[in-house]
Amino acid sequence: MCVGLSAKVVSVDDDTAVIDAGGAKRKVSADLIEDLEPGDYVMVHAGVAIAKITSDDAAETDEIMEGLN
Amino acid sequence: MDSINNAKEIISSYNRTDGKKLRIMEVCGTHTHEIFRLGIRKLLPESVELISGPGCPVCVTPVGFIDEAVMLALDKGATVCTFGDLIRVPGTEQSLAGARSKGAKLKTVYSPLDAVTYAEERPEEQVVFLAVGFETTTPSACLAVKKAKAANLKNFSVLGANKTMPNAYKALKNSADAFLYPGHVNAITGTKLCEDMTKQGVSGVVAGFTAAELLTALAVTIELSQKGEPFFRNCYTRVVKPEGNPAALKLMDKVMTPCDSEWRGLGVIPMSGMVLKDEYADFDARKKFGLPKITGKPNPACRCGDVLQGKCKPCDCKVFGKGCTPMHPIGACMVSNEGACSAYYQYGLEG
Numbered sequence A: 001m002c003v004g005l006s007a008k009v010v011s012v013d014d015d016t017a018v019i020d021a022g023g024a025k026r027k028v029s030a031d032l033i034e035d036l037e038p039g040d041y042v043m044v045h046a047g048v049a050i051a052k053i054t055s056d057d058a059a060e061t062d063e064i065m066e067g068l069n
Numbered sequence B: 001m002d003s004i005n006n007a008k009e010i011i012s013s014y015n016r017t018d019g020k021k022l023r024i025m026e027v028c029g030t031h032t033h034e035i036f037r038l039g040i041r042k043l044l045p046e047s048v049e050l051i052s053g054p055g056c057p058v059c060v061t062p063v064g065f066i067d068e069a070v071m072l073a074l075d076k077g078a079t080v081c082t083f084g085d086l087i088r089v090p091g092t093e094q095s096l097a098g099a100r101s102k103g104a105k106l107k108t109v110y111s112p113l114d115a116v117t118y119a120e121e122r123p124e125e126q127v128v129f130l131a132v133g134f135e136t137t138t139p140s141a142c143l144a145v146k147k148a149k150a151a152n153l154k155n156f157s158v159l160g161a162n163k164t165m166p167n168a169y170k171a172l173k174n175s176a177d178a179f180l181y182p183g184h185v186n187a188i189t190g191t192k193l194c195e196d197m198t199k200q201g202v203s204g205v206v207a208g209f210t211a212a213e214l215l216t217a218l219a220v221t222i223e224l225s226q227k228g229e230p231f232f233r234n235c236y237t238r239v240v241k242p243e244g245n246p247a248a249l250k251l252m253d254k255v256m257t258p259c260d261s262e263w264r265g266l267g268v269i270p271m272s273g274m275v276l277k278d279e280y281a282d283f284d285a286r287k288k289f290g291l292p293k294i295t296g297k298p299n300p301a302c303r304c305g306d307v308l309q310g311k312c313k314p315c316d317c318k319v320f321g322k323g324c325t326p327m328h329p330i331g332a333c334m335v336s337n338e339g340a341c342s343a344y345y346q347y348g349l350e351g
């Protein structure tokens, strides 16, 4: 039940966002993220967008591994 | 790509000559499963031991909670809305699936908000949502209660077993040398608490869920552990911000308040749970239906409690894979998709 779903925001209407997760569209709550806009990527958990995603995992990994040196 | 190879190299070349192991606890059950599924365990050298921790909400929910849900469904006639994983978790006498075969009405939902919609559409039914979960899931339960209150719903309530991580980390701090912190809990809570825990000698890194992220988190843990100082590093920066999700934290603070909470296998951990505040008491199923205090009895053969604390591996349990399988689970750790016993069973690992 804790598996998050990363998805692209297609549209936002008040407290609801339509997301596209690998082609499947679904409505999720946008109550917990301010300034959500179409085109943003979000992490969705139990039907609620819980965080904006700010880069991809490859960029993240590069940065963290470089920081180790 | 280079950085991933670099991470792999750090992991596979780690070696210790003192005969000890670096014990890393995957707090989150999804980490346990992804590490198996991606074949990362095969990369690990002898000197690294992964321990599956208590981070599967279904697994740490005590038997008595299932008994309460069964009572609501069978004796009180409520429609129980739940995440699917809970349905087959054994209660003292029966699981919710067993109750369903006796006429209990269950509805599987993906989100607590779906349970609110269901209640709105069926004013003639009393709908109870089973709210389990950590900081990741609790905001969605709070949102459901807030919406139900705003809509003045009289037929919606929650049976709560929400838990919070900080005191569990403290209770488990001697079980491992470092924690892989559960990324989606930190997405809500931020990183301050984990950073502060280094002052108490507790080390760990926040980990994401892709192969690159898990390898990075393990490599960073191995590197930093060799410096001999307690450490913290956020290795899931694309999702976890230092401040977490302020709107979610504010909402939780508005709707719920901390309480003592019972964890399967760990007993009652002070202030490790969340309960609805008095102003939301109408939505608390225990109060609404006047439930008695129920103490559940786990099956004595089940070692979930030890598994959840890293004291034994699933295969050390006498009934693992014999009496207890995903088809016929005896304990919660075999039911949930995130449970350690189910991971060991599914990926055929003996030790």
Ligand code: SF4
Pocket (backbone or CB within 6 Å): B301, B302, B303, B304, B305, B307, B314, B317, B318, B319, B320, B321, B324, B325, B329, B330, B331, B332, B333, B334, B335, B341
């Ligand atoms: S194998 Fe089954 S009975 Fe044994 S600890 Fe795991 S869930 Fe419990």
